[in-house]
Amino acid sequence: MGRQVDMPTATISGLNVSRKIYVPEMGGDYVRYLDTITNPGASDATVTVSIEGNLGSNATTNVYATASGDTALGASDAWFGTDDATDGGGTPSLAHVAMGAGGSEVRLASAPTLTGSFSTLDELAWSFNVTIPAGETVSFLTFGVQASTRADAIAEARRLATLPSDAVVGLDAHLCDIVNFRANVQFDAPAVVDEGSDIPITVNVAGCETGTPTWTWDTDDDGTFGELADMASYTVPGAMVDGPTNLRVGVQAIDGSLTTEAFAVVQVNNVDPNITSTPRTMAAIRTEYRYEVIAEDPGGANDPLSYTLTSRPMGMTAVGNTLVWTPEAATRGRTFSVVLRVEDDDGGEDVQMFEITVSENNLPPAPVPVSPIERENVPLDENVTLTVENAVDLDGDPLDYFFRISRRSDFMGDSVIGSGGVAEDTGGTTSWTTSEPLEPGLWYWEVWVDDTIGESPHRFAQFVVGEGTVPTTDAGVMPMNDGGTIPRPDSGVDGGGGGGCSVAQGAPRSLGLGLLALGLAAFFFQRRRL
Known part of the structure; x- marks a missing residue:
């Protein structure tokens, strides 16, 4: 049964007192004291039992913890710890268990009182008031703990205060006598x-x-x-x-x-919450960025979580457990730091830090002309409606559509008519209708889209107003397959392309574009001769 010393019985104030000192052979960094008092007399004896000792760090002894969570030793503290000024160094860290964590047995007349001056001395004393019936026995069980660190000593003291099974090995005959534990x-x-x-x-x-x-x-x-x-x-x-x-x-x-x-x-x-989700690290301008944060807390519904952004790009908010942000145009190509804190209602927290980069703008693709194309005839004396398939912007930017019509394929001269910006229609196509009927003959039209940062390439088509012979060319003609494109440079950087002019009256074209037109015309004529 491990190592136990049985002290001889002594008579004190007419009561027979004995002590058993036990140290477990394996496991458990503690010494156990069992003090047994028997009343051999014919009448009950109400006495104050004082158990004293000298186990500490001499003049450097300090109370570093108690069962109530502070360092002020009180009569209700089931255990307390003493040490010198250094945790883990100097003298060992000690703990002293005076009674059970669940309280004393009902036969104890009052709770034990603890006395001693622990700031300058390492003497301690426990006092118990108890009534011992004639011919009966009471026992007091106390423990001393020695460990390398205060944390280890506290853990062992808490364990012993619950009186685990290893702490009462060999005490079956005394379980009904112990009064400072409910043994x-x-x-x-x-x-x-x-x-x-x-x-x-x-x-x-x-x-x-x-x-x-x-x-x-x-x-x-x-x-x-x-x-x-x-x-x-x-x-x-x-x-x-x-x-x-x-x-x-x-x-x-x-x-x-x-x-x-x-x-x-x-x-x-308490256990800190744990963020298990991974955020997206790329965003696009004018496109909502959403990150649903997933965090685990073993407290479950007992530990509601809160989500706080301690560092964020302007405009980002935490809505419940979801981060929401729509980057503005000025954020294009920039990288932003985000620090997210998830807290439970008991002070536990987890922090996630990451960066979000707003992608450079992707120019929208050119819309595809639907009608009228391939020199389709449109009626005289009716307004003309131009229709294109909607373009799909990779960044999800809203698009404005720009239409222009002209009698000349180089879109020069006084015949150019422009739509200005036309908002995209739902249903997959977008249309623009002229404000009045057009003169009979061959007309050219072009279309492009703008996402406020840059514009797409232009696409071209042709139609004929009224019936009759259509000329194969005209001054500056630039015939090409309907739906063909001529790339345009990004006409807007950090400020929007603006879609160009809505009406380009006599606007001069570049020499390069004119040469391109002549080259395309030569190709067209050569193809027709085959």
Whole structure:
């Protein structure tokens, strides 16, 4: 049974006092003291039992932790820790367990009081008031812990305060006598868990009077027992486990005239949320960027999450768990830093940092003429409607359509008529109608689109107003297959192409374009002679 020293019995104030000192052979960085007091007299004895010791860091002893979470030692603290000024160095980190985390046994007249000057001395004392019936025995169980670090000492003290099974090895004969722990009700439960974890708890109730005790549970710590009668185990569902807190599950045991209420106390740690989603790192101007953030928190519904942007491009917002942003034209080609913080309501957080680059503008493709094309005849004395297939912009930019018609294929002279910007129609095509009928004869028309940053290549087509002979050429003619394109340079950089002029009255064309027209005309005539 490990290593145990049995001290000889001594008589103090008419009471027989003995001590057993036990150190586990394997596992457990603690020493266990069992002080047993027997009243051999014929009448009850109400006494103050003082248990004193000298276990500390001499003049450098300081209290670094208590069961209540501070460093002020109080009478209700089941345990406390002492050390010198250095954690992990100097003297070992110590902890002292004075009573059970679930409280004292009901036969204890009052809670223990703790005294001692720990700032300059390492002497400590526990005082207990207790009534010992004539001919009966009471026992007090205390522990001393020694560890390399304060965290390890605290963890062991918390574990011992729940009186795990290894802490009462060899004490079966004393379980009903121990009064500063509720030792007749033994819990087997983890001392510390993370939130969201199931907590299995088993109980063993010793029969101290009748040998056949009964018990019920208080599983929600509302102070009311009566659940799970005589059940040996209960598992707290993870959905009910939210930290940081000390979760309590109680058992009320009845054994003849002895009623014991004991509690398993489990420390529940809060767990930080964890962002598991990956953001897109590219965006396009005037196109909504959306990033749905996925974060996990084992606290589940008990830990609602909030989403905050601590660094962001102008205009980006967090709407619930979704980041929303529509880049403006001025952001084209720029890279922006984003810092997202996800927090639970218990102070846990996760931070995600990433960059978003706004792509350079993609020029829209040229729209395709639909009608009238291939010198299709249109009626005299009617307005002419030009129709094109809608272009599809890779950036999703809104497009304006520009139409021009002319009697000349080089679109020079006084006959040029322009539409100005025409908003894209739904249904896959966009149209523009002249404001009045056109003169009879051959007409040329061109179309292009503009996304406010640049314009597409131009496409061309021809139609004939009225019936009759159509000339094969005209001054400056530039015949070509309908729907052909002549590339135009991006006429707008960081400011929009603007679509050019809506009416180009006598606007001179470049020499290069004129030479291109003549070359295309020569090709056309040569093809017709084949």
